[in-house]
Amino acid sequence: MQWEVIIGLEIHIQLLTKSKIFSESPVCFGYNANTQINPFDLALPGVLPVLNKKAVEYAIKFGLAINAKISPYSIFVRKNYFYPDLSKGYQISQLELPLIKGGNILFPIEEKKQKIKWGSTEIVQAHLEEDAGKLLHKNYSDKTGIDFNRAGIPLLEIITQPSMHSAQEAVSCAKSLHSLVMWLGICDGNMQNGSFRCDVNISIKKINKNEYGTRNEIKNLNSFRFMEEAINYEINRQIKLLENNNIIAQETRRYDPDIKKTILMRKKENSKDYRYFPDPDLPPLFISDKWVKYIKSTIPELPNVIRERIIANYNLSEFYAIKLTQSKKIAYFFENSIIHSDISKIKLLIRWLIKEIIPKINQNNDINDLPITPIQFSFLLKRIFDGTISNKIAKDIFFIICQEKSLDPGIVDHIIKTNKLYQISDSSILEKIVDTVLSTNSKLIKEFYSGKKQAINALIGKAIKLSNNKANPVKLSEIFKKILK
Structure with missing residues (x-):
C-alpha cells in the first residue's frame, strides 16, 4: 500500500531585542539562573505587561520579506496551561487575529550533480508571543x-501550511527560514542556545484519499540533522x-538523538484545551501604513x-x-572580492570561498568580523x-592572516617576503628534487609502468613535501611525465 506524508512546520525564533517583549528585563544568554528577571517575569501580584515596540517592528520586517499581509489590527490572547516554567499559568500569544497573515517561502532542494529543484510553502500566519522559562x-x-x-x-512563531512531503523538503524549508x-x-539563529527552534507536525494518509491522518507533533528540534532523523523515524x-x-x-513527542527515536511526551492538546481569551491587560495593536512603509x-x-x-553577471x-x-x-564578501579580482579566474575564487573562506565566516555571525578582508583575499588569489x-x-x-587579524591590504606580500614563501618554479631546482624522489621510490x-597512472600523483606529493611545500605542482607534473615517459 502506498502512503502520502504530510508535514507542516511551526518555527519559533527569538527576536534580537535588548529587552523582553512585555518587561524591561534584558535579553541575555549564559548568565546565572534567575539573574535577568523582574517582577513581571515572575508573575508577582500587581504587575502589568508593556509591549516592546522593537519586537513588533522585527515581526513586521519578517512579514514584508515573505510578502505577507501586515494586519492593521491584531490582539494578544492568553493561552492557558500549567507547566512549572510558566510563572503566570498562561502564555501571552496571538491566535485568531495575528500580526502577520499569509506569505510564502521558497527553498532550494539539492538533487544529484549540483542540480537544484525549488520548493515552496505558504505561511498560514506568524504571530508574537513570549517565551517560557527553562527547566534545569x-x-x-x-x-x-x-x-x-x-x-x-520575544518569540515570533511562524506556522506553515502542511504542504511538505519529505524530511528533505521540511529541512530545506527550515534552513531557508533560518537564513532569512x-x-x-x-x-541570531543560534539553534544550540534555542534562538531558532522547530516543531514538526507529521501525518500519514493513503495516496489519493482526501482525509488527513492523525497528526503527531515533534517538539523543540534544535538541529537540522536531528530534525531530518526525527522526521524519517x-x-x-x-x-x-x-x-x-x-x-x-x-500525541506530542520529542526526539532522543542518542537512541534516534521519537518518544511520547504527552497526549496532544486541542485548541479548546488552552481556553484562549483576549488579554485584558494589553490593548489591541494598531499598525499604521506609515510605519509599515x-x-x-x-x-x-x-x-x-x-x-x-x-x-x-558571472x-x-x-x-x-x-x-x-x-x-x-x-x-557581501563575494561581491566585494570580485570587484578586486580577475573575473576570468572566478572558478578558483569560488573554490576558495566554498572550501576555505565560508567555513571561517560561518564561525561568527558578526558581519564585521571577517577572517580576511576582500582586498586581502583578492591579493592572495592574485599571487x-x-x-x-x-x-x-x-x-x-x-x-597566518586569520591568526593576526590584520586589516593591512599589503599583508599577503609581507608574509610571502618575510617567510620566504615564494613558489619554486626554476626547472633546474625542480629536476634535482624529482631525481631525488625517483631514486628513492x-x-x-613500477606501479606507474604497470598501468597505475595515479602513482604519479604520489610521486608529485613526495616532491612537494621534500620542497617544504614550495615546489610548483604544475611544473613538477610536467617534469615527472617527461622523465617517466
Whole structure:
C-alpha cells in the first residue's frame, strides 16, 4: 500500500531585542539562573505587561520579506496551561487575529550533480508571543530547577501550511527560514542556545484519499540533522502502525538523538484545551501604513535578488549562487572580492570561498568580523594566479592572516617576503628534487609502468613535501611525465 506524508512546520525564533517583549528585563544568554528577571517575569501580584515596540517592528520586517499581509489590527490572547516554567499559568500569544497573515517561502532542494529543484510553502500566519522559562535537570538528584531568565524573551512563531512531503523538503524549508531571519538581522539563529527552534507536525494518509491522518507533533528540534532523523523515524513509525492495523494517537513527542527515536511526551492538546481569551491587560495593536512603509525601507537587499544578479553577471549556476548567498556576510564578501579580482579566474575564487573562506565566516555571525578582508583575499588569489605561491602555500598564508587579524591590504606580500614563501618554479631546482624522489621510490615507479597512472600523483606529493611545500605542482607534473615517459 502506498502512503502520502504530510508535514507542516511551526518555527519559533527569538527576536534580537535588548529587552523582553512585555518587561524591561534584558535579553541575555549564559548568565546565572534567575539573574535577568523582574517582577513581571515572575508573575508577582500587581504587575502589568508593556509591549516592546522593537519586537513588533522585527515581526513586521519578517512579514514584508515573505510578502505577507501586515494586519492593521491584531490582539494578544492568553493561552492557558500549567507547566512549572510558566510563572503566570498562561502564555501571552496571538491566535485568531495575528500580526502577520499569509506569505510564502521558497527553498532550494539539492538533487544529484549540483542540480537544484525549488520548493515552496505558504505561511498560514506568524504571530508574537513570549517565551517560557527553562527547566534545569542537571546537578539535581531528585529535584528540578527552574531558570526564568528566558521567560518573556520575544518569540515570533511562524506556522506553515502542511504542504511538505519529505524530511528533505521540511529541512530545506527550515534552513531557508533560518537564513532569512538572520539575513534580516531579527534573530541570531543560534539553534544550540534555542534562538531558532522547530516543531514538526507529521501525518500519514493513503495516496489519493482526501482525509488527513492523525497528526503527531515533534517538539523543540534544535538541529537540522536531528530534525531530518526525527522526521524519517516518525514517518516509518506511523506507517508501521497503519500497516499493522493499529490506530495512531494524537500525541506530542520529542526526539532522543542518542537512541534516534521519537518518544511520547504527552497526549496532544486541542485548541479548546488552552481556553484562549483576549488579554485584558494589553490593548489591541494598531499598525499604521506609515510605519509599515518605514520598516519596508529598512529591509536589506534580499538573497533571491542577489542570486539573480550573481547568475546573470558571472554566469554561475544556481547551486553556486545559493552557496554564495547563504548569509548576508558571505554575499557581501563575494561581491566585494570580485570587484578586486580577475573575473576570468572566478572558478578558483569560488573554490576558495566554498572550501576555505565560508567555513571561517560561518564561525561568527558578526558581519564585521571577517577572517580576511576582500582586498586581502583578492591579493592572495592574485599571487596564486601569477605563480608567486602555490595553492598550498596560500592556505598557510590564509591561516597566518586569520591568526593576526590584520586589516593591512599589503599583508599577503609581507608574509610571502618575510617567510620566504615564494613558489619554486626554476626547472633546474625542480629536476634535482624529482631525481631525488625517483631514486628513492622504485615501488611507485613500477606501479606507474604497470598501468597505475595515479602513482604519479604520489610521486608529485613526495616532491612537494621534500620542497617544504614550495615546489610548483604544475611544473613538477610536467617534469615527472617527461622523465617517466
